[in-house]
Amino acid sequence: MKGAVQGLLLGIVLILCSARSGQAVGRKKIRIRLAGEKRTRYEGRVEVFYDGQWGTVCDDDFNIQAAAVVCRELGYEEARTWAHSAKYGQGKGPIWLDNVNCRGDEVSISRCESNGWGVNDCKHSEDVSVVCSAKPLPGFADVGSLSILQGGNKVEKVRIRPLLASARRRNPVTEGVVEVKYQGKWKQICDAGWNLNDSRVVCGMLGFPGEHKANMKIYRKQWDLKVKNPKTRLYWAIKKKNFWIHKVSCKGNEAHLNRCQVQVSAGKKQLPCENGMHVVISCVAGPAFAQANGNRFKKAFQDKQALVRLKGGAQTGEGRVEVLKNAQWGTICDDGWNLQAASVVCRELGFGNAKEALTGALFGQGVGPIHMSRVTCTGFEASITDCSFQEAIDGNCNHEEDAAVRCHIPQMGFRDKIRLNGGRNAYEGRVEIEVEVNGTTSWGAVCGQKWGLTEAMVVCRQLGLGFGNHALQETWYWQGDHSMSNIVLSGTSCSGTELSILQCTHHRGYVDCPQGGGRFAAGVICAESLPDLVLDGNEAQQSAYLEDRYLNQLYCAYEEGCLSKSADAMNWPFGHRRLLRFSSRISNIGRSDFRPRAGRESWIWHSCHGHYHSMEVCTSYDLL
Numbered sequence: 001m002k003g004a005v006q007g008l009l010l011g012i013v014l015i016l017c018s019a020r021s022g023q024a025v026g027r028k029k030i031r032i033r034l035a036g037e038k039r040t041r042y043e044g045r046v047e048v049f050y051d052g053q054w055g056t057v058c059d060d061d062f063n064i065q066a067a068a069v070v071c072r073e074l075g076y077e078e079a080r081t082w083a084h085s086a087k088y089g090q091g092k093g094p095i096w097l098d099n100v101n102c103r104g105d106e107v108s109i110s111r112c113e114s115n116g117w118g119v120n121d122c123k124h125s126e127d128v129s130v131v132c133s134a135k136p137l138p139g140f141a142d143v144g145s146l147s148i149l150q151g152g153n154k155v156e157k158v159r160i161r162p163l164l165a166s167a168r169r170r171n172p173v174t175e176g177v178v179e180v181k182y183q184g185k186w187k188q189i190c191d192a193g194w195n196l197n198d199s200r201v202v203c204g205m206l207g208f209p210g211e212h213k214a215n216m217k218i219y220r221k222q223w224d225l226k227v228k229n230p231k232t233r234l235y236w237a238i239k240k241k242n243f244w245i246h247k248v249s250c251k252g253n254e255a256h257l258n259r260c261q262v263q264v265s266a267g268k269k270q271l272p273c274e275n276g277m278h279v280v281i282s283c284v285a286g287p288a289f290a291q292a293n294g295n296r297f298k299k300a301f302q303d304k305q306a307l308v309r310l311k312g313g314a315q316t317g318e319g320r321v322e323v324l325k326n327a328q329w330g331t332i333c334d335d336g337w338n339l340q341a342a343s344v345v346c347r348e349l350g351f352g353n354a355k356e357a358l359t360g361a362l363f364g365q366g367v368g369p370i371h372m373s374r375v376t377c378t379g380f381e382a383s384i385t386d387c388s389f390q391e392a393i394d395g396n397c398n399h400e401e402d403a404a405v406r407c408h409i410p411q412m413g414f415r416d417k418i419r420l421n422g423g424r425n426a427y428e429g430r431v432e433i434e435v436e437v438n439g440t441t442s443w444g445a446v447c448g449q450k451w452g453l454t455e456a457m458v459v460c461r462q463l464g465l466g467f468g469n470h471a472l473q474e475t476w477y478w479q480g481d482h483s484m485s486n487i488v489l490s491g492t493s494c495s496g497t498e499l500s501i502l503q504c505t506h507h508r509g510y511v512d513c514p515q516g517g518g519r520f521a522a523g524v525i526c527a528e529s530l531p532d533l534v535l536d537g538n539e540a541q542q543s544a545y546l547e548d549r550y551l552n553q554l555y556c557a558y559e560e561g562c563l564s565k566s567a568d569a570m571n572w573p574f575g576h577r578r579l580l581r582f583s584s585r586i587s588n589i590g591r592s593d594f595r596p597r598a599g600r601e602s603w604i605w606h607s608c609h610g611h612y613h614s615m616e617v618c619t620s621y622d623l624l
Helices: 002-021 063-075 195-206 216-227 235-239 341-348 453-463 538-540 555-559 565-569
Strands: 033-035 043-050 052-059 081-082 095-096 129-132 140-143 145-150 157-159 175-182 185-189 209-214 247-249 262-264 280-284 307-313 320-325 328-332 356-358 368-376 388-390 404-408 420-422 428-437 442-445 466-471 487-489 524-525 532-536 545-550 576-581 586-588 604-606 612-613
Touching: 033 442, 043 095, 063 081, 063 129, 129 175, 129 612, 157 195, 216 235, 307 341, 320 368, 341 356, 368 487, 420 453, 420 524, 428 487, 442 532, 453 524
Parallel strands: 052 095, 328 368, 442 487
Antiparallel strands: 033 043, 043 052, 043 129, 081 129, 140 145, 157 175, 175 185, 175 280, 209 280, 247 262, 307 320, 320 328, 320 404, 356 404, 368 388, 420 428, 428 442, 428 524, 466 524, 532 586, 545 576, 604 612
C-alpha cells in the first residue's frame, strides 16, 4: 500500500511538471514589435504587449524556429537569424516569456510552448532579438505597431488616371479618375454618395494633404459621349459588374480605404452604377511637391516655423517625430501611437496619410525632452499639438520609445530618371541620368567637378537607397565603359532638400566639364543607415570658461592642429594664449556605429599625447 501511494504521488508530480513546462501561453490576443538601439526596421529586441504592458522575451531555449514565428507575426517572410544577450540593448518592464519552444508553424509566439506569462528566471541582459528578412509577406499591412493579415476582400492599391490633357501635364498628377486594385484587378468606383470625405482619404493615400471639388461638367460631358458610343471601351466595360466598386463611404479621418465602408457589388441590380459615373477627384499637393511659377519646384520649407519635424529618415516623408515646445525640440513617446495620430503629423508637413505609425525608436533615439505621450487625435487636427496628450513622466518613457512615421508621398517618377552603373553592388556606382534635349531623351553621366556629399544625399534619396555615404569625383576603378564622355549635367549644387538631382542648381542649356566624363564622372556610395552625431549644447555652454596658457604648455595642441592659424605667427615658446575651454559630449543617435573611414595604415601618430588620429575631419565649433 505504501508503495502504491508513493507511485501515485510521483505520477501526480510528473503530470504537474509536464503541464507547467510545456504549456502554450494562451489564446489572448497580443501585440509584438521590434525595439532597441542601432537597428533597421526588420531587426531588434523582441517585445510583447500583454496585460496592458510591453515586456521582453528571455533567450533561454530560443531558436531559429521561434524567430521565424516572430518574423511572420510581424509581417516578414522569414527569419535570417536571432541573437541572445540583449544585442540591441536591455529592455524594461516584465520579461513575459521564457523557455519559448516553437515548432515553427505557429501563427503567433503566444501559441508556442513556454513557462507561461511572466514566469521566468531571467534578467534583461538575456533579452532575445531577431533579424528578419526585409521582404514583407504578401497582403500584410502595418497598422500602428500591430500588423494584421488582410483577407482577399481588401483594396490592394489606389491610383489616379488623368483624363484631361492639362492634368496629364502636371507632375504630380493631382486630378483624374480613381481606380482601385481589388482581387488583382483594377476597378473604378461608382460616384453614388461620393463626397469630399471620401476624396480626402483617397488623396491622402496618394500622398496629398488636401482635396477640393473637381469641375464635373467637363467630365460628365466626356462620360456621356463615351457611354453612348459602341466603339469606345467604356461603352462595354460599364455593363460588367466586375468593372465597378459599387459604393464607398468614409468619415474622412481614415488612413486607408480599407477602413471605410466599401460595397463591392451592386447586388442583384441589372445595371451597376445606373445613372452614375466613375469617381473623379482633385487633390492639393503639399509645398514640397507643388509646381511653382518660374522656379520649376518649390523647396521643402514652410513660410512660418513648423511645430513638428521628421529626423533620422533617409527618404522624404519618414523619420522620428519631433515637436517644438518652449523653444526646445523634443520627441513623442510611442505609448498609444497609431495611424490616426501619425496621419495628422504627415498632413501637417505637407504629405498624405501615414503609411506606417512606427514605434521603438525605429529611426534612432532622439535627445532632449520627451514632450508628449499617449497622443489621441480625431484625424482632422491641423497640427499634432492640437491633439490631446499626456505629459511624459520620468520613468514611464525613454528615448527607446520615440515615435516615428512613414508618410504617403506623391509618385512623381523621379526614380525612373536616374540609375547607378558599374558599382560592386546596387548601392554604389557612377550616376547616370535621363535628360530630354530637343524632344529626344538620352542617358548620360554627371560631371564629377565639385561633386560633394550633399549631392550624393539627393541622389541616394531619389533612388530610394538610403543615405549618401560617399561622394566620388573619380570612378575609374569601377567596371563599365570608362571611355564614355557623354556628360549631360554639370555645375551641380544642391541644398539637400531636393527630390531630384535635376531640381538642384546646375548649368542650364549647356554643359561645362573641362575634365570630361569617363573616369571623372560623378559617383556615389549609398547606405541604409549612418551614424548621427549630436552635441550636448547645454553642457558645452554651461561648462565654458576662459583660461590663459603659456605657449610652452601648448606644443601638443599646436602639433595636432587644435589652435587657430594665428598661432603660427607667435614667438614660440614665449608668450601665452587665451583659450576658451569647455566640455564636449557628443552622442551617436544614428542606427550605425561611428567608425573611422580611413584604414589603420593611414592613421597619424602624435607623439605628444602618444596616440593615433584616425579621423579625417575634426569637430569644429562656431562662437555666437
